Amino acid sequence: MARIALVTGGTRGIGEAICTTLKEKGYTVIANYGGNDVKAAEFTQRTGIPAVKFDVSDFDAVSEAITKIEADYGPVDILVNNAGITRDGTMHRMSFEQWDAVIQTNLASCFNTCRAVIEGMRSREFGRIINVGSVNGQAGQYGQVNYAAAKSGIHGFTKALALEGAGKGITVNAIAPGYVDTDMVRAVPAEVLAKIIKTIPVGRLGKPEDIANSVAFLVGDEAGFITGSTLSINGGQHMY
DSSP states (O other), X not given: OOOEEEETTTTSHHHHHHHHHHHHTTOEEEEEESSOHHHHHHHHHHHOOOEEEOOTTOHHHHHXXXXXXXXXXXXXXXXXXXXXXXXXXXXXTOXXXXXXXXXXXXXXXXXXXXXXXXXXXXXXXXXXXXXXXXXXXXXXXXXXXXXXXHHHHHHHHHHHHHXXXXXXXXXXXEEEEOSBSSHHHHTXXXXXXXXXXXXXXXXXXXXXXXXXXXXXXXXXGGGTTOOSOEEEESTTSSOO
């Protein structure tokens, strides 16, 4: 029986690439999404991957949704915490709402989802958890104290949970993408994006597939001795 993989924020951009890559590798994949029903339906029609709507920042909603997913498809053995948002602004202009939305969606969601699957993984003595951090959580970024704090928190969260899961066959790793060619990055003004690309030694934006292929490796059996690690995928922009 194929292992079940749940990918949050899985219907667009990097999340979509992760979902389709894992499906190609033979996993049964479920994509979470939080907002756009039309695009989620298009994703499912295009890929054949079911999309389940729930708010990753809501502990009770996550618990209820994962309970139903496991009842419908089977136990979640692979969890990819990819969901994330930006609400940029410098500290002297940032509202609490901007801060809180990013912390809850990007960081607290990792607790919510992991808490919902960790007991099952421990009882089965197998699990793969991948948390998506960011180069901006490693290096910081002007106007992103909320985003950088959340993504930096993910890296610490990953290490601590890896220690807890190691004796139970559960690996927990993070990936830290750099600037990847997605709708979110393409929304940056062209002149700013051109400056960003000049700071990337390989001379280009990343591709969603660059990230997805790394996730596919880390969730595989051959990566069972890798845990508590952060894999930086940023074209050399920040060597950490």
